[in-house]
Amino acid sequence: MLRMRNITKIYRTSLIETHALSRFQFEVEPGEFVSVMGPSGSGKTTFLNIAGLLDTFDEGHYELGGEDVSQLSDVEMSRVRNEKIGFIFQSFNLLPDLDVFDNVDIPLRYRGMPRKERKEAIQSALETVGLSARLRHYPSQLSGGQQQRVAVARALVGKPGLILADEPTGNLDSAMAREIINLLEQINDTGTTIVMVTHDQEMAHRAGRQIFLLDGRVIDIRDEEAKPLFDPDRFMPSMPTPSLA
């Protein structure tokens, strides 16, 4: 589903180069549910942005759903994002001026889908997340958990093969977080691939596979020396190593 080979991402200023990802190797099979963990600054967000075609990279090769997406134009990248990827964010990122229906409608609008099909798809997505009765509610009229369910419906509505979730339970209490993770499991059971970045060990263990990032690289969890780094009690931020440009 997702294959990254030797991805390197460097953030540059006039004085400093920061290697956010270094020869990053990562692969996800279709239908997998993978959680990505790591301390702050380990490259999780950079990885997610590149995986979601929201950011470019300096070196390497990236295939998504069998399509080489390393060198796409903006229009092509937008199409791939629209058709193949669904996003769920920590802070929900619903648009406050739009009601539930219109928020879920956004990806379908950019796909140019006819009105009738859009309406059916939105109804179906909202039924999946249990919010079909809240079509005309605005985000401010919903609880945090409900807002995140709307965001899940928005990610689902275009029937993408891959959902990228960035701390989807980070802003929720534990009961609501469990609801969301249950929902993601249900979605995964239908064959949708999910990659979830999280700090939460419990949530991470609900995924079929966990990977750990450190200093822009994937760390092998079987490596006994690395294990302590991911002990929740010793979860210390680790900054990427800067080097002078």
Next chain:
Amino acid sequence: MLLYNLRLSWKSLLRNPSLALLTVAAIGLGIAVATSFTAIYYLMTADPLPHKSDNIYYVRLDSWNPERPFNDEFPERPPAQVTYLDATAVVKSDIPTHTAASFHSDLFVYPEDKTQHPFEVSVRLCHSGFFPIFELPFAYGGPWDRRADEGPDRVVVIDDATNQRLFGGSDSVGQRIKLGPEYFTISGVLEPWRPVTKYYDVLNASSGSPEQAYIPFLHVRDMEIATDGNTQGWKSGDGEGFAAFLSSESTWVQLWAQIETADQKARYQTFLDAYTEQQRTLDRFQRPTNNWIQPMREWHVEEGAVPPEARSMMVISLLFLAVCSINLIGLLLGKFLARAPEVGVRRALGASRRAIFLQHIVECQLLGMLGGVVGIVLSVGALGGISTMFLDDVTLHLDATMIAIGIALALISGLVAGIYPAWRVCAVAPAIHLKTQ
């Protein structure tokens, strides 16, 4: 997608109505000023007789001093008017469909009602062909018969205001009025008529009102009516007094002809050239033959019938609109960049940069359209004020073309104001804002 973008734009305006009002007011003010002055320029330069102006010609004969040209700067140009001698001779030609000599003067009207004081009216002395050439609109009666051009009946056409004053606006055809020392019988009464430019006489106060009375040209001689317009000459006439003036080489009469075909025009040119050749034998027309049958619109342009101030004001008003638009760039830039997190979400969900750019351009165009509507409403009021204050009973108005120009200017303003902010916001890196929203 256009309707979707319009809906988003409308929501965006409602989100911050005071900012939207400020933007619309700025565009509206610019449009009001630009549309008003463009409308004035447009009305002044508009073809007064679009269906026939190509067939109306201004006749010019070079009877000027053989020692030097009439116009030192443009020596090829004949005098702007013709002499009385030439006007009365050439106007007899039956080659044009209609022809007329004319000039402007003033006479006193002595009302029959002795309780009314005599009052002065502007008078145009002209041939009967003047009325069909320039299509003066009649409320009652019509122009005098062509035979009246030769006398002896004294006939007059009066305007609506004079008819209101003397006869209360009733059908006064056949009634008599005393103009100067003589009585004239009314053959026709004009409808209220006020062209923006006096297109039949651009040499004398072209933006002024039309004359209040029109009498046959021949009365210039028997009533010794002097012109009140421009007179330029280079040689005195024989004898003394008014007769000497009429026989002089002074040019003060304007000569017009309506010609339908190229053949007619060629024959008329031959006639004019033959006439001046014949006059050479009388020791006149000693310059090379240079007789012009000049299209009316060309004559208007040469004479600068549109005041240069009108063009300058139009240019300044368009610059003012440009300044309004440029000032809005900063306002819209701030507004659009504040929306970067929303743009980030839309980009993540599949919007291309182009889609984001178009969304914001549509919003600018909506602002421009609203500003255009406000500006056109203001412009209608402004034109009314300008008419009242400066243009002596001319009613300036916006026609469909000017409204379309106003809306087009508003859309261009919206585009000018919005293109840079829209470009900036569509170039925002989406990833930065997704985490921070």
